Amino acid sequence: MELPQMPEFMGLSLFFGLLALMATAAVARGWLRTEVETRGRPSGQKANGLPREKSSGGSKKQKQNQRIRKEKPQQHNFTHRLLAAALKSHSGNISCMDFSSNGKYLATCADDRTVRIWSTKDFLQREHRSMRANVELDHATLVRFSPDCRAFIVWLANGDTLRVFKMTKREDGGYTFTATPEDFPKKHKAPIINIAIADTGKFIMTASSDTTLLIWNLRGRVLSTINTNQMNNTYAAISPCSRFVASCGFTPDVKVWEVCFGKKGDFQEVTRAFELKGHSAAVHCFAFSNDSRRMASVSKDGTWRLWDTDVEYKQQQDPYLLRTGRYEEASTMLCRLALSPDGQVLALASGSSIHVYNTRRGEKEECFEQVHGQCITDLSFDITGRYLASCGDRAVRLFHNAPGHRAVVEEMQGLLKRASNESTRQRLQQQLTRAQEALKSLGALKQ
Structure with a gap:
């Protein structure tokens, strides 16, 4: 009996089916071999042994975090036998600092939108804790304590005005910081170079880089406008005795005015008091001693000078030059200056270095090189004269005032x-x- 013949199309179907099965098996064997090889290789290597190229993929947030980590600078390290402490809580660059009049606190402000309050009694401790005040939607470039240490003022970088923060003590010994409802009105037309509060609490001074000094009352009303006529201001300050405001700038002198109040505490006028004359180029900075009887100045002419300002200026008596010294760095770059409370030690900062002088002899006592990773933005002695403080990157560095002890000896x-x-x-x-x-x-x- 003959078997029935299969149709031609069925034969073709079987042939192609066999081909498909063979192809599937080959692919499976290849995948399995690749998987085994991959598991046996280091994760960063290709099959040929070469390093695997990094993928350009990744989420947007991951890329942003990687970029932030890459751009964040490392903390600058500095050591010295006279270094007492380094305060490192800010995440941004510190632009200003201020010691309270009672000697208990140090305030610092940075571009991380915070002001930090440090206890001076912790300076020699292993850990340095600080209290944080947030500057909402802005950051502070300058900070100053009020005379009673119950408030501080800041200059807002974006707001271009003064803001007052009240300090309320808590039961645990800490403070709550509250900004007042309204900031001071905007009055300056040029960048601010300094702010200050008189120790009497009667007035506030703000100075801009044009030729303007403003004298305010504590409620934000302008009492007087001073035109320094110095082409541009580089620094301004209030004397510790609260009688004077002074400024320096493009001209080779320091101008000093008396802020006059009546017996009942009412503001009267601002009058010209005296000038520090003798430099041959622009004056970078100046400072008062704690009793306001001494002043120091540093100029682009490469010199620093110490003056006796305890004079009868109303009788046209001029300040006396007590000492002059060389500081060549001042001729090529902007300088900061700090005078110890007793007037016996002078500190000068340019770039990231600090030079310390004995004003009695005019000799350099100490030199601290590369103190900060960036240029020094502020320099100050504490109210006792025990420490010299500087800031410039994200840290404040405190030095023992050994030259001050030598001067006492x-x-x-x-x-x-x-x-x-x-x-x-x-x-x-x-x-x-x-x-x-x-x-x-x-x-x-x-x-």
Whole structure:
């Protein structure tokens, strides 16, 4: 019996089916081999042993975070035998700092939209805690404590005005910081170079880089406008005695005005007091001693000068030049200046370095190089003269004022030679001993 013949199309179907099965099996074997090889290789390597190219994929947020991590600068490291502490809580660059009048606190402001308040009693501790005040929708470029240490003022970078923060003490010893409902009105037309509050609490000064100084009351009303006629201002300040405001700039002098109030505390006028004359080029900066009887200045002519300002200026008596010294860095770059409370130590900063001088002898005592990773933005002694502080990157660095202790030793030794009263000699000897012990503890006692 003959078998029935299969149709031609069925034969073709079987043939192509077999081909499909063979192709599927080949692909499966290849995939399995590749998977085994991949698992046996390091993750960053291709099959040929070469490094695998990084994928350009990734989420937008991942790319942004990678870019932020890459751009964030590392904290600058600095060591020195006289370095007392480094305060490092800010995430942005610090532009200004201010010691409170009671000596208990240091305020710092940075472009991270915060103001931080540090306790000075923690400076020598291992950890340095700070209290944070947030500057909403802006950041502060300048900060100053009020005389009673219950508030501070800041200059807003974007708002171009003053803002007041009140400090309310909590039961746990910390503070709550509250901004007042309204900022000061906008009055300046040029960038601000400094702000200050008189220690009497009677007025506030703001200075801009044109030729304008404004005297305000505490409620935000302008009492007086001063035109310095210095082509441009580089620095301005209020004297610790609160009687004077002063400015320097393109001209080779420092101009000083008296802010006059009546017996009842009412504002009267601003009058010209005296000038510091003698520099041959623009003046970068100046400072007062704590008793306002001494002033120091540094100029583009490459010199610094110390002045006796305890004069009868109403009788046209001019300040006396006590000492002058060379500081060549001032001829090529902007400088910062700080004068110790007793006027015996002068600190000058240019770039990221600090030079410290004894004003009695005019000699350089210390030199701190590359203190910060960026240019120093502020320089100041604390109210006791124990520390010299500087800021420039994201840190504040505090130095022991060894030159100040040496100046006390020199002064006490000179006074002891002339003292005739025994009780006076004992008092001078005690001060001399304390200064010598402080230098010995710092390893800075000169033989």
